[in-house]
Amino acid sequence: MSEVFVIVEHRLGEIRDITLEMLWKAGELAQEHSYNVTAILLGHEVSSIAETISDRADKIIISDDEQLKNFNADIYKEIIAGLIEESKPGLILIGNTAWGMELAPCLAVRTGFPLATDCIDITFKDGKLTVQRQMFSGKIFSNVSFSSSAGCLLTIRSGVFPKDRIGDRQAQIVQREFSLKEIPQKKDFIEFVETAAGDVDIAQAELLVSVGRGIGEEENISLVRELAEALNGLLSCSRPIVDKNWLPKYLQVGSSGKSVNPKVYVAVGISGAFQHLQGITGAGTVIAINKDPKAPIFRAADYGIVGDLFKIIPVLKEKVLETRKG
Ligand SMILES: Cc1cc2nc3c(=O)[nH]c(=O)nc-3n(C[C@H](O)[C@H](O)[C@H](O)COP(=O)(O)OP(=O)(O)OC[C@H]3O[C@@H](n4cnc5c(N)ncnc54)[C@H](O)[C@@H]3O)c2cc1C
Known part of the structure; x- marks a missing residue:
């Protein structure tokens, strides 16, 4: 060859x-x-x-x-x-x-x-x-x-x-x-439909903060969204969050969602099922926040914080905002 x-x-x-x-x-x-x-x-x-x-x-x-x-x-x-x-x-x-x-x-x-x-x-x-x-x-x-x-x-x-x-x-x-x-053609191109305004492509993001079932309730997602915004990143999620219709499918990371390759991937309340991990093989630094020290996500993570996300995220967000101000 x-x-x-x-x-x-x-x-x-x-x-x-x-x-x-x-x-x-x-x-x-x-x-x-x-x-x-x-x-x-x-x-x-x-x-x-x-x-x-x-x-x-x-x-x-x-x-x-x-x-x-x-x-x-x-x-x-x-x-x-x-x-x-x-x-x-x-x-x-x-x-x-x-x-x-x-x-x-x-x-x-x-x-x-x-x-x-x-x-x-x-x-x-x-x-x-x-x-x-x-x-x-x-x-x-x-x-x-x-x-x-x-x-x-x-x-x-x-x-x-x-x-x-x-x-x-x-x-x-x-x-x-x-x-x-x-050349015989069986199809005609009709139109290209852009994703709705405000939609994002997580596959192109440099920093993703991903939320999983550990978030408990839909209204808690804003906590993780705020961290993503403080870090100038995008919010993404695991599949159960999409299955519950809490976030749209285009934000799902994993084998039946998107493969992503951000420089930094923060997994919040995500266990690390292989279908999820499949989507982050191209990620740079992986940071996991999970209250279960045996969660498989820690095997894929470069840095891990074992603890309750509801205590960790607000502190982390404040620190990020403080650092950006200073
Ligand atoms: C064909 C197929 C395709 C699939 N494709 C995908 C896919 O593309 N993407 C995907 O993500 N999944 C996919 N799945 C589903 C996958 O198997 C898992 O079920 C899913 O990834 C689990 O999502 P999760 O980690 O958010 O939830 P869980 O597995 O329920 O994990 C929740 C985690 O949150 C932690 N937690 C709970 N409360 C707190 C707290 N207060 N603070 C900190 N941590 C906490 C728990 O310790 C736990 O580790 C697929 C499954 C199948 C069968």
């Missing part, structure tokens, strides 16, 4: 973090094994996106067409399958996102390549590709290898790799045109 394809994901003119994360991993593999990293960028008026990643890939293949303005798996599949046929990359990385979960399976059928979804690591040893996936809601880590194939498709979980640049590359830009009218 000599080439890794990274399918660039973007929305409304902005590159998605998953692309930078995949480029980081592709760059690491490229450094170790002298592969070339090729980014595939399909869209309309995407030159600023190409600019953003020009030092992270050896080549960027761009197809700029108004018809590519919005993601359409039917069109993407045909274009990417054609590029795969031409360049024969050994590995194709796609985000395990709403886009990727639609694109990757049809690309696998179209190319005949094996597909492993929601991968959390990739290694090559003696030329053999192994990926790591979680099974049974994270109880088991499985190392998956592939039977012989010209190439493999992987979807990559968000937040498991850094967004940083790795190595020093200068991409050759290759503009391509495709005859899109001939």
Whole structure:
């Protein structure tokens, strides 16, 4: 194998973090094994996106067409399958996102390549590709290898790799045109619906204060929200808080919520079930506040405070505000 394809994901003119994360991993593999990293960028008026990643890939293949303005798996599949046929990359990385979960399976059928979804690591040893996936809601880590194939498709979980640049590359830009009218399309893009004003994306937050069932009652959540605000962070939560309709689903961290990668993650009254921990593997410093010293969250935490959150949070908030004033 000599080439890794990274399918660039973007929305409304902005590159998605998953692309930078995949480029980081592709760059690491490229450094170790002298592969070339090729980014595939399909869209309309995407030159600023190409600019953003020009030092992270050896080549960027761009197809700029108004018809590519919005993601359409039917069109993407045909274009990417054609590029795969031409360049024969050994590995194709796609985000395990709403886009990727639609694109990757049809690309696998179209190319005949094996597909492993929601991968959390990739290694090559003696030329053999192994990926790591979680099974049974994270109880088991499985190392998956592939039977012989010209190439493999992987979807990559968000937040498991850094967004940083790795190595020093200068991409050759290759503009391509495709005859899109001939591609049969089963779907039409209607409109992009923005999340309601005031909504937040916890996956992008640098600091999260997360509230769990230990909060007891809905009205107590304001206590944790105030701490999050004092720290200039965002409020997030565990699943029971969403199940009770106390906070919206988009604030849920974990396997059936969002994977987050803040620099600091504060878990308040959260036990640390593996489904929750799965969502914070990309977090930097984890601080846990829990009255049970045996709570599993302490095994994942860098700092732990054992005690009653109703006593700890107000003091902590005051200290933070005092420090900010001083
Ligand atoms: C398929 C599946 C997917 C799931 N996905 C997710 C997911 O995405 N995210 C998620 O979070 N969960 C998920 N879960 C649920 C998960 O298994 C746990 O049930 C959940 O994470 C527990 O949430 P919690 O820690 O807030 O509550 P609990 O487990 O009830 O923990 C509450 C904690 O608060 C502490 N506490 C209580 N009172 C206080 C106090 N006064 N001061 C300090 N500490 C206190 C307790 O000691 C306890 O550790 C999923 C489950 C399944 C089956």
